[in-house]
Amino acid sequence: MINLIFKALADPTRRQILRLLRERGMTASELAEHIKISQPTLSHHFAVLKKVELVRFRRDGPFIRYTFNSVPLKDAMAWLTEVLAEPGE
Numbered sequence: 001m002i003n004l005i006f007k008a009l010a011d012p013t014r015r016q017i018l019r020l021l022r023e024r025g026m027t028a029s030e031l032a033e034h035i036k037i038s039q040p041t042l043s044h045h046f047a048v049l050k051k052v053e054l055v056r057f058r059r060d061g062p063f064i065r066y067t068f069n070s071v072p073l074k075d076a077m078a079w080l081t082e083v084l085a086e087p088g089e
């Protein structure tokens with residue numbers, strides 16, 4: 001899963017989506033206004049982010065509201081910390 005998280009984070013548009021969702025939950029339309037991409041392209045990015053659970057979603061009336069989930073990033077950070085630790089620590 002760590003590899004997929006890093007792959008998801010490699011794309012600058014997905015990083016921008018996560019920055020925006022960190023501030024507040026948004027619908028796909030709201031996000032598309034901020035980052036100026038088409039709905040199909042946004043759907044592709046959401047699929048990647050959902051696969052690694054970096055975004056959560058819930059129905060809000062007729063819309064789907066997306067929110068940022070930091071748990072997978074914390075897992076990736078723990079892995080990085082372990083890899084970067086001095087031998088014997």
